[in-house]
Amino acid sequence: MHEFHSVKLFIDEVVKNITPGKKVRAIHVLRNVTFVEEAARLAFNVHSKGTPLEQADVVIEPLKSVASCSCGFKGEVIAEGDGSPVLCPSCQNLIHVDPGAELELAQIIYDVRPR
Numbered sequence: 172m173h174e175f176h177s178v179k180l181f182i183d184e185v186v187k188n189i190t191p192g193k194k195v196r197a198i199h200v201l202r203n204v205t206f207v208e209e210a211a212r213l214a215f216n217v218h219s220k221g222t223p224l225e226q227a228d229v230v231i232e233p234l235k236s237v238a239s240c241s242c243g244f245k246g247e248v249i250a251e252g253d254g255s256p257v258l259c260p261s262c263q264n265l266i267h268v269d270p271g272a273e274l275e276l277a278q279i280i281y282d283v284r285p286r
Contacts, residue, residue, distance in 0.1 A: 174206055178214035181274045186222050189279065195227040199277040201234040204248075204257060204268045211274075234275060240266040 181200075189195060202211055208231055219225045235247040240259040248257055248268060259266045 174210040175214045175217070177206075177273050178211060179218045181276075182215070182218050182222060182224060185224065185276055185279070188276075189223050190281065194282040195223050195279060196282040197228040197230060197278075197280040198224060199230045199232065199280070201275040201277050202231050203234045203273050204236050206273060232277070234272070236268045238266045238268040240264060 185198065200211075202208065211231055212229065215224075215229045219227070219229075233249045235249055237246070238248045238257060238259070239245040240262060242259060242262040242264065244259050244261040244266070246260075248260065248266070256265050257268050258264065
């Protein structure tokens with residue numbers, strides 16, 4: 172599962188951008204069509220241990236990807252995140268999807284409650 176390695180690298184980068192001394196309440200992540208959401212969640216649970224993200228809620232949402240089909244369709248599609256193939260919304264054939272970035276940070280939400 173490439174998700175484990177990719178999530179580890181992603182967490183390492185995100186941690187560098189966290190405001191020192193602040194507690195992270197949640198992180199919103201966009202994932203592409205190559206990422207099975209359940210595997211990504213498991214990888215987050217494993218690799219966030221010992222980091223400022225360990226107690227944070229992780230919200231994973233699909234990233235729109237560009238797809239093209241032999242029927243002429245070309246446009247944005249959203250995958251289910253369960254590893255199932257992406258079907259052309261026009262003809263229902265399997266289509267090629269340009270995966271783009273695997274994970275993108277959408278937002279870090281800090282806890283604003285006083286300590």
